[in-house]
Amino acid sequence: xxxxxxxxxxxxxxxxxxxxxxxxxxxxxxxxxxxxxxxxxxxxxxxxxxxxxxxxxxxxxxxxxxxxxxxxxxxxxxxxxxxxxxxxxxxxxxxxxxxxxxxxxxxxxxxxxxxxxxxxxxxxxxxxxxxxxxxxxxxxxxxxxxxxxxxxxxxxxxxxxxxxxxxxxxxxxxxxxxxxxxxxxxxxxxxxxxxxxxxxxxxxxxxxxxxxxxxxxxxxxxxxxxxxxxxxxxxxxxxxxxxxxxxxxxxx
Amino acid sequence: xxxxxxxxxxxxxxxxxxxxxxxxxxxxxxxxxxxxxxxxxxxxxxxxxxxxxxxxxxxxxxxxxxxxxxxxxxxxxxxxxxxxxxxxxxxxxxxxxxxxxxxxxxxxxxxxxxxxxxxxxxxxxxxxxxxxxxxxxxxxxxxxxxxxxxxxxxxxxxxxxxxxxxxxxxxxxxxxxxxxxxxxxxxxxxxxxxxxxxxxxxxxxxxxxxxxxxxxxxxxxxxxxxxxxxxxxxxxxxxxxxxxxxxxxxxxxxxxxxxxxxxxxxxxxxxxxxxxxxxxxxxxxxxxxxxxxxxxxxxxxxxxxxxxxxxxxxxxxxxxxxxxxxxxxxxxxxxxxx
Numbered sequence: 001x002x003x004x005x006x007x008x009x010x011x012x013x014x015x016x017x018x019x020x021x022x023x024x025x026x027x028x029x030x031x032x033x034x035x036x037x038x039x040x041x042x043x044x045x046x047x048x049x050x051x052x053x054x055x056x057x058x059x060x061x062x063x064x065x066x067x068x069x070x071x072x073x074x075x076x077x078x079x080x081x082x083x084x085x086x087x088x089x090x091x092x093x094x095x096x097x098x099x100x101x102x103x104x105x106x107x108x109x110x111x112x113x114x115x116x117x118x119x120x121x122x123x124x125x126x127x128x129x130x131x132x133x134x135x136x137x138x139x140x141x142x143x144x145x146x147x148x149x150x151x152x153x154x155x156x157x158x159x160x161x162x163x164x165x166x167x168x169x170x171x172x173x174x175x176x177x178x179x180x181x182x183x184x185x186x187x188x189x190x191x192x193x194x195x196x197x198x199x200x201x202x203x204x205x206x207x208x209x210x211x212x213x214x215x216x217x218x219x220x221x222x223x224x225x226x227x228x229x230x231x232x233x234x235x236x237x238x239x240x241x242x243x244x245x246x247x248x249x250x251x252x
Numbered sequence: 253x254x255x256x257x258x259x260x261x262x263x264x265x266x267x268x269x270x271x272x273x274x275x276x277x278x279x280x281x282x283x284x285x286x287x288x289x290x291x292x293x294x295x296x297x298x299x300x301x302x303x304x305x306x307x308x309x310x311x312x313x314x315x316x317x318x319x320x321x322x323x324x325x326x327x328x329x330x331x332x333x334x335x336x337x338x339x340x341x342x343x344x345x346x347x348x349x350x351x352x353x354x355x356x357x358x359x360x361x362x363x364x365x366x367x368x369x370x371x372x373x374x375x376x377x378x379x380x381x382x383x384x385x386x387x388x389x390x391x392x393x394x395x396x397x398x399x400x401x402x403x404x405x406x407x408x409x410x411x412x413x414x415x416x417x418x419x420x421x422x423x424x425x426x427x428x429x430x431x432x433x434x435x436x437x438x439x440x441x442x443x444x445x446x447x448x449x450x451x452x453x454x455x456x457x458x459x460x461x462x463x464x465x466x467x468x469x470x471x472x473x474x475x476x477x478x479x480x481x482x483x484x485x486x487x488x489x490x491x492x493x494x495x496x497x498x499x500x501x502x503x504x505x506x507x508x509x510x511x512x513x514x515x516x517x518x519x520x521x522x523x524x525x526x527x528x529x530x531x532x533x534x535x536x537x538x539x540x541x542x543x544x545x546x547x548x549x550x551x552x553x554x555x556x557x558x559x560x561x562x563x564x565x566x567x568x569x570x571x572x573x574x575x576x577x578x579x580x581x582x583x584x585x586x587x588x589x590x
Binding site for chain 1: 456459460462463468470475
């Protein structure tokens with residue numbers, strides 16, 4: 001956690017009709033930090049991810065990424081700045097092989113520039129990325145059509161698609177949902193490794209046990225508002241969190 | 253208990269051998285790989301020479317078939333990006349009218365008007381479609397369906413560009429040879445060009461947009477730009493067909509925006525097998541000659557035509573091209589189960 005913050009979110013608000021999906025949420029993310037975001041269903045976690053990545057435009061507030069306000073920018077521009085995201089529902093390019101799925105982000109202007117204008121060896125890059133997220137390199141798996149792959153592979157393919165952009169900030173929207181225990185156990189070290197290598201990560205997650213193990217800090221959302229923001233230990237002990245997840249006793 | 257069978261599909265031995273890098277060791281294997289491409293192309297190139305055998309009528313029908321093939325290819329390219337169009341007539345009409353007008357007003361020769369009409373028509377239609385490229389599925393389809401009808405009626409009522417009468421007496425094409433070979437050549441260029449394009453990285457992005465446009469966006473790629481470019485390329489194929497047919501008929505009028513130019517290419521692509529380009533061409537080469545051959549039945553023609561179409565689509569839902577490719581590469585055998 002050095003070099004100060006990579007992302008500053010200031011009083012972001014988003015209304016969907018009469019429902020406030022996100023109300024004046026502010027937080028910051030330090031370089032190299034792993035921030036967990038948790039909250040009950042419908043608490044605005046995915047909306048927050050969409051606000052950060054340009055898929056939803058905030059009604060008010062600022063999203064300052066590396067000193068620039070990116071609120072309401074087109075998703076592809078946000079991605080070009082180095083914010084990569086996974087989707088909660090893994091929706092790969094079903095009719096293409098896993099390998100070709102990665103060629104698409106590798107074709108983006110951002111990656112071409114990072115690779116020095118040259119495009120050679122993209123095959124090696126793609127296959128290395130797949131291996132990094134746990135695809136068996138010398139098997140047929142990378143060349144199978146995505147629609148024939150099991151769900152766990154598709155989620156990891158989502159992760160590889162993000163890593164292809166060589167992001168500075170990675171946002172994982174419930175990466176572990178739908179994965180088996182062993183798949184989670186296999187993926188967790190990958191994320192930890194990326195983080196120790198200096199990648200800043202925001203992780204929206206329902207699997208609290210795994211999240212609390214690797215997160216530096218955890219933020220809790222409920223009804224679109226920030227409830228608690230602190231170390232995993234503080235969050236676990238907080239009464240507000242218990243109320244949010246288990247219901248407030250006073251309300252009956 | 254009755255014996256139960258399951259159909260099993262296996263790759264032919266020669267297919268398996270040819271998948272290998274060391275395949276090209278015998279003439280048989282070279283032939284096996286080259287045949288599906290070389291044979292149809294060869295037949296097409298020889299066909300114009302057979303005027304004595306097939307007659308002028310079917311030579312002329314080939315030109316129309318090529319034009320419909322071009323429209324079907326253009327439909328298939330748009331479908332590869334997830335843009336389902338019901339209005340290829342827009343491209344056809346735009347190219348046709350621009351070409352006709354350039355020839356009529358400025359007396360330019362077809363050598364100039366056809367390229368200008370192709371590019372201009374594609375630009376014009378792409379420009380018209382710009383605002384709706386963000387739409388998907390049915391919404392995009394409805395707009396494309398309406399645009400050619402709107403333009404046709406607009407020309408009719410405002411009496412511009414010849415109004416309801418159209419513009420006639422345009423320059424003819426030099427000769428039948430020119431007509432046939434230019435049409436065939438343009439179709440082959442589009443067919444093999446599109447097939448190549450879609451398998452390049454560029455084409456993968458197009459296919460990605462069809463499958464999941466949000467994931468392409470989050471891959472730092474401006475999908476809007478790719479859609480515009482794809483529509484323009486599809487527009488070039490469609491407008492060329494219009495531009496070419498204008499000089500072929502020596503006439504351009506409201507029929508250039510007719511529904512036929514939207515529906516027949518779409519049917520051809522679906523019948524032949526969408527997403528393959530070759531399927532679109534096969535579809536067109538079945539539909540157009542069939543429709544000509546059934547002319548003898550008079551008014552009943554449409555009935556027979558539609559019946560054959562329904563039988564084909566129900567019997568071969570995968571598309572003729574997929575079926576042919578499967579039969580070429582694989583054999584089936586029955587296998588006992590249980």
